[in-house]
Amino acid sequence: MGNIFGFSISPSSTVNLDNVDFTLFDRLHELEPDAWKCMSCGSCGATCPAGNFSGMSLRKVLHNLQRGKEKEAVKMLQNCMLCGKCSIVCPRGINTRHLILSICKLYKED
Amino acid sequence: MKDNIVIVGGGIAGMEAARQLLRMGLNPIIVEKSDHLGGHVARWHRLFPDMTPASELVGGLIEATGQANIFLNTEISFMNRLKDSYNIMLSNGVSVIAKVVLITTGFSVFDASKKEEYGYGVYDQVMTNSDLEQWFNNGNDSRIDGTEINAVGFVHCVGSRDEKARNSQCSKVCCITAVKQAIEMKQKFPDAAVYCFYMDLRMFGKKYEDFYISAQRDYGIRFIRGRVSEVSENIDGRVIVKAEDTLAGKPVKVTLDLLVLMSGMVCNRDCSSIAGMISLQTDSDGFFKSRDNISDIICSSREGIYYAGACTGPKTVPETLAEARSAALEIFSYINRA
């Protein structure tokens, strides 16, 4: 019989911001000052044609980059088809396609 | 003989009303509890949204009210209704018969030490928004001087939107104040990481959203949606903050050199005692209750008694000044009618 009572220990999911290296994100800001403007409204993810199937959401990508989860962010970006729908809906006027391309370039370097 | 108008509270609301009443040729008497005019604004450094020096506003009002009768270090000891006026005894022994009483007693800053989990007054590196304004003014605070500031955090909604702190209301000014102070700290410590922990960002006023965008885009302030649940101190006296990053659904923690608590605007305790003297009503939030919250915010339920500014709830400076002006106008027509 499996363990149905009590709890088992899994690794902590806490994000420790002390250990996050922001060097690349700061560099991204130099290329794309608007990268920091996202207010996490979620419009991009809601409209993304790839979203339904792959979970693609530019909001999540930007958020993951700010929490040091660069691998997850870059992996998610592989689902993007660069269709540009998200740039139409973004209320902060972010040139999302340009931003996505810059993220790809910057984070692939290493 | 001119009718007396007693203004209770010499903050910006009381002074602006006095300035307008003087212009109308009336006779305002300011009764101020503390030893100076200007109220809270006299403690602030620069005002959102245009970063106007607070001293400019307060200085201008002090100059413009020079002709009024002003009693500092004075309170109302006793007040009762006569036939068509009020009999007021001041704590300095002076007694006044006033046709009109304008209440401008303002608010109090929430006592952050009541939120024990944030460690104000316990941990060295925790201060309030009000303390930080004072540091901007006089550059003298042991929490900042002599500390290397590499990471600063701002905690929104301290003592506001908090039923356990007995203040369910939003204090309205502290989101924008946090963003303003975060930018100011970033200007002073450009290499520091600056975090804001918020539940919602309430950027309701003119230019506030621009401030927020600039904080993100130009200053790289890091906004984390989630209420700080607890603060602890590490062995080097830095503070460790825990929250949930509710956008990611994951707990976050960060170690900071300075934590600033955005203490809210709560009712001035004197509301209830003043209300008791002449049976005025206070609201469920403890602030004075207006006759109507839409059309008669500056009127009380009693004839000849008016309100202006933060004594009826959290207000910004321009809102306070606008109410003071409209109260003066209302008083002018009341006196001419009566």
Ligand SMILES: Cc1cc2nc3c(=O)[nH]c(=O)nc-3n(C[C@H](O)[C@H](O)[C@H](O)COP(=O)(O)OP(=O)(O)OC[C@H]3O[C@@H](n4cnc5c(N)ncnc54)[C@H](O)[C@@H]3O)c2cc1C
């Ligand atoms: C941290 C912080 C920063 C802020 N920054 C800004 C800003 O940048 N821009 C902006 O628009 N707004 C700002 N505000 C809001 C601003 O402080 C208020 O709008 C303003 O203080 C309201 O003025 P008031 O005269 O109504 O009340 P107060 O400033 O509270 O003045 C009330 C006066 O009445 C006196 N008093 C009280 N009780 C009695 C009594 N029983 N008898 C006699 N006198 C009495 C007090 O001593 C005081 O002088 C800020 C608020 C906070 C908390």
Ligand code: SF4
């Ligand atoms: S550009 Fe990419 S992220 Fe944006 S809507 Fe299209 S597929 Fe989605």
Ligand code: SF4
């Ligand atoms: S639509 Fe724009 S602002 Fe909204 S989450 Fe997406 S990138 Fe951010």
Ligand code: SF4
């Ligand atoms: S203005 Fe912002 S920080 Fe202040 S109580 Fe309201 S939501 Fe909280």
